[in-house]
Amino acid sequence: MNPTPENTSANVRPQLRQLFRLQWEPVQDAYVLLYPEGMVKLNPSAGEILSRCDGTRELDDIIGELETLFDTSGLATDVYQFIDHARQRGWLE
Numbered sequence: 001m002n003p004t005p006e007n008t009s010a011n012v013r014p015q016l017r018q019l020f021r022l023q024w025e026p027v028q029d030a031y032v033l034l035y036p037e038g039m040v041k042l043n044p045s046a047g048e049i050l051s052r053c054d055g056t057r058e059l060d061d062i063i064g065e066l067e068t069l070f071d072t073s074g075l076a077t078d079v080y081q082f083i084d085h086a087r088q089r090g091w092l093e
Helices: 044-050 059-069 076-088
Strands: 021-025 030-035 038-041
Touching: 021 044, 030 044, 044 059, 044 076, 059 076
Parallel strands: none
Antiparallel strands: 021 030, 030 038
């Protein structure tokens, strides 16, 4: 089942779990997600999404910011899918 506005709460405020730290890594030229056992190098889209998951923004606001940043529309399904993936991996609360 694909996450959609119908089965994902758009007013949720996603936040990284305390175990993880997101940072820009110039050597990698990418965002990385650091945790005690290692590091995950993120693709540009994943980095931009997670950089906004600070617990202060609602999911719809994050989607709006990304659509503005990338000068496009219709990103909601992709963002919902990524958020679901990040939750399954334990990155988000």
